[in-house]
Amino acid sequence: MPRIIVDEHYCKGCSLCVEVCPRDCIALDPDKITDKGYHPAVLTDESLCTGCTNCALMCPEVAITVER
């Protein structure tokens, strides 16, 4: 199953990945706060992810790893 891993040290909660995800399966995690104080991006439904890498290509902090 394809999935994404977000490096929360670098994620700044800009939500560009949320915008570009064609399957709408990324969201900012409202329950989590990173060391810098941001809500990090999180994969909401692993079954929807196709591993298309749109999110990783868009991420300005190169914080997303895609596994497929």
Place this chain on the structure above:
Amino acid sequence: MSEKVLMKGNEALAEAAIRAGCRSFFGYPITPQTEVAAYMAKRMPKEGGIYLQAESEVAAINMVYGASAAGARVMTSSSSPGISLKGEGISYMAGADLPGVIINVQRGGPGLGGIQPSQADYFQATKATGHGDFHLIVLAPSTVQEMADTVYDAFDLADTYRTPVMILADGMLGQMMEPVVLPERKTEFTPKPWAVTGTKGKRPHNVITSLHLQPEDLERTNIERYERYDRIKATEQRAEEYLTEDADIVLVAFGATSRIARSAVNKARAAGIKAGLIRPITLWPFPTDAINRAAETASAFLTVEMNMGQMVEDVRLTVCGKKPVEFFGRAGGIIPTPAETLTVIERIAADLAGGAN
């Protein structure tokens, strides 16, 4: 000419500071400014400079005072709550006529506030960073390129006028990535014969202090400083004007908000409304010349800010009742959109048309 690179605003600013000759950095981490300190921590040792994470913002600004007194090109950076802590030290620096560069990557306030972008420290930066009669030169970048360019200039301005200079950025500019051409390394610096570098038995002592117990002495230092401020006001005002020549409605916006205002101006022009934009680059000295010129030809002003209405007061002071000055802003870390700014422009246009009939 350096090549174009893709950098984060905070990092471009830090690199430009190093290229401007900054070899001392004292700071304390705070979102959304942390990358300035992180970048300095990485680069300063390689440049033979000093990076020190102080135990607090108060300690950091007093280290800046000390380094500056010894003639160093020195910088500190923080975000809104941290700048409040530095206020006392900045006042001491102004009182002792010490140059230095202070970066404020603003976040929403008051109090701890939030960590999203804001421009709510305009009053603090331009009117009351600390106690006593003083001003800072305040520069407001609006792109990552300007984050680099303004800090590069800031060190020279500080040394020339012997005053602390503040870069008033915001979380949006600090965190965004854009292409930037970094400036060349500076090799020539303003001499500092006033610095306390050791007399070597060859000259009288230099004294750096902000303490003057004789009122006549203290007044004299204030008057001298304000004569310098008059020179700064006369020569250092900077503003960018966009489509203002024939504009009926002139928007005034600085920093990140000016980019939104520019989009709204373009949309308004497409809809047949003659809008223009004045973008103050120096917030102090406030670009009164540019605003005054526009006040002769425009019918109305609209100030757009990420706060509850701060710079609008300076626009009103400058326009001085000649033309109506309206305000639109969002606060708390919310970024105004071009569409909602356009709605305000359209309402003002309709009001103006109604008044004419």
